Amino acid sequence: MTESLWQATRLVTEAVGAHADSWDRRGRLPDAVVRDLSRRGLLAAQIPAEYGGLGLSSRDNGEFTAHVGSLCSSLRSLMTSQGMAAWTLQRLAGAGQQAAFLPKLAGGKLAGVAFSEPSAGSDLSAIRTEIRTDGDAVVVQGEKVWVTGAAYADLLVVFGSYREGAGVVIVPTATPGVRIHRVADPLGCRAAGHADVRLDEVRLPADHLLSASGAPLAMLVTAALTYGRISVAWGCVGMLRACLAASIRHTSVRVQFGKPLAEHQLVARHLGELAAAAQVATLICEHASRCWDEARSDLVTAAVLAKHVAARNATQGAAAAVQLLASAGARDSHPVARAYRDAKLMEIIEGSTEICQLLLAEHALAGSR
Amino acid sequence: MTASDGQLATEAAATDPVAERLLRFLADRTKIEYTTDEDLFARGGISSLFAMELVLHLEQQFGVAVPGPELTMDNFRTVQAMAALVRRLQGGEPNSS
Numbered sequence: 001m002t003e004s005l006w007q008a009t010r011l012v013t014e015a016v017g018a019h020a021d022s023w024d025r026r027g028r029l030p031d032a033v034v035r036d037l038s039r040r041g042l043l044a045a046q047i048p049a050e051y052g053g054l055g056l057s058s059r060d061n062g063e064f065t066a067h068v069g070s071l072c073s074s075l076r077s078l079m080t081s082q083g084m085a086a087w088t089l090q091r092l093a094g095a096g097q098q099a100a101f102l103p104k105l106a107g108g109k110l111a112g113v114a115f116s117e118p119s120a121g122s123d124l125s126a127i128r129t130e131i132r133t134d135g136d137a138v139v140v141q142g143e144k145v146w147v148t149g150a151a152y153a154d155l156l157v158v159f160g161s162y163r164e165g166a167g168v169v170i171v172p173t174a175t176p177g178v179r180i181h182r183v184a185d186p187l188g189c190r191a192a193g194h195a196d197v198r199l200d201e202v203r204l205p206a207d208h209l210l211s212a213s214g215a216p217l218a219m220l221v222t223a224a225l226t227y228g229r230i231s232v233a234w235g236c237v238g239m240l241r242a243c244l245a246a247s248i249r250h251t252s253v254r255v256q257f258g259k260p261l262a263e264h265q266l267v268a269r270h271l272g273e274l275a276a277a278a279q280v281a282t283l284i285c286e287h288a289s290r291c292w293d294e295a296r297s298d299l300v301t302a303a304v305l306a307k308h309v310a311a312r313n314a315t316q317g318a319a320a321a322v323q324l325l326a327s328a329g330a331r332d333s334h335p336v337a338r339a340y341r342d343a344k345l346m347e348i349i350e351g352s353t354e355i356c357q358l359l360l361a362e363h364a365l366a367g368s369r
Numbered sequence: 370m371t372a373s374d375g376q377l378a379t380e381a382a383a384t385d386p387v388a389e390r391l392l393r394f395l396a397d398r399t400k401i402e403y404t405t406d407e408d409l410f411a412r413g414g415i416s417s418l419f420a421m422e423l424v425l426h427l428e429q430q431f432g433v434a435v436p437g438p439e440l441t442m443d444n445f446r447t448v449q450a451m452a453a454l455v456r457r458l459q460g461g462e463p464n465s466s
């Protein structure tokens with residue numbers, strides 16, 4: 001473990017403490033905590049040092065993300081958004097835009113990334129948000145839904161149509177015409193600040209339009225989501241590890257029918273499958289991060305694969321953990337109960353399980369024609 | 370473009386190592402034999418993920434970084450265009466556009 005990864009792990013463990021259950025019940029993360037983590041560069045730990053970031057590798061940031069995911073999926077979800085906003089800037093912005101915005105994301109500001117709309121979820125080609133230039137300004141008009149972290153955000157990275165392709169624009173939430181409505185009762189990651197966003201003729205300086213704007217939507221979205229998918233996948237690894245640890249603790253001491261639960265074969269099978277699910281998810285995430293760190297072109301597919309496998313393993317693993325802990329884990333914000341709800345959302349965001357299956361099938365077919 | 374133009378373009382690729390390597394990568398990944406001036410996106414063999422994979426492939430294979438302003442459709446539409454982009458990013462040729 002590198003020194004910076006060790007430091008990051010220690011800092012976030014202290015910050016979360018034993019609060020994750022109450023943050024989940026309240027549906028809020030304390031503002032001071034998330035601001036402080038942003039200021040230390042911990043919400044987007046792959047931002048390069050030249051922009052004030054920690055410059056972690058994907059592999060180290062993955063292990064860090066898994067650790068946060070094992071403690072609090074709401075905070076991990078916020079990290080995914082902040083990291084995806086930063087990566088979108090690194091991949092799609094010009095040098096001046098990177099210099100202007102990346103230090104903010106490693107320096108105390110919070111960001112969300114806005115893809116989904118009322119009529120455009122899995123089918124992002126149906127997005128209606130319109131980005132247009134008007135003199136020396138760029139104007140954004142549209143409606144976004146379920147933007148993770150938007151309730152806390154200072155900046156939103158907004159995807160919309162632009163000229164013959166798509167555009168990406170950085171929208172400070174304080175700009176006139178931006179209205180944010182928190183999703184009142186999300187199923188999972190309850191404190192991740194999901195919100196719907198109205199953008200009503202929002203006027204911004206032209207330099208807020210990222211340089212790659214005009215490129216095909218699929219290219220821009222895939223660039224951003226590749227980071228998001230790896231981050232979500234590592235978060236699922238964390239959930240699986242937490243579920244496995246809680247299951248081992250409980251089944252080792254809880255005695256029924258004269259022996260610890262873990263010595264009953266039907267229980268042991270659950271433990272074995274949960275351990276396998278955690279290990280498989282870890283290995284597949286390590287593979288995706290290796291592709292990232294070696295800048296390999298098969299990264300794009302590896303990220304879809306990692307997200308798909310880890311999210312499905314997490315829903316199955318969390319369900320098994322709730323089954324094993326039974327009444328001991330059946331309180332609403334108990335770690336395994338949270339994982340049960342949080343994991344299901346991971347099968348929906350950053351490409352649903354079914355979209356991942358379609359992408360993987362498309363990839364398999366292309367390789368065998 | 371006529372078939373013989375495409376043939377000529379492909380033969381020309383033999384003298385352009387960048388284009389030649391790109392044609393080989395495309396054939397390997399899509400099982401389609403493209404010509405250097407063929408619109409890759411017109412035939413429908415390119416998936417939504419593959420467009421980004423192409424970007425990463427260029428960067429890794431030719432040691433360049435494709436910055437945001439260069440991520441245009443026109444730079445990736447044909448093998449010729451990608452080879453020209455690689456040369457431009459390697460500093461061999463000024464941007465003609």
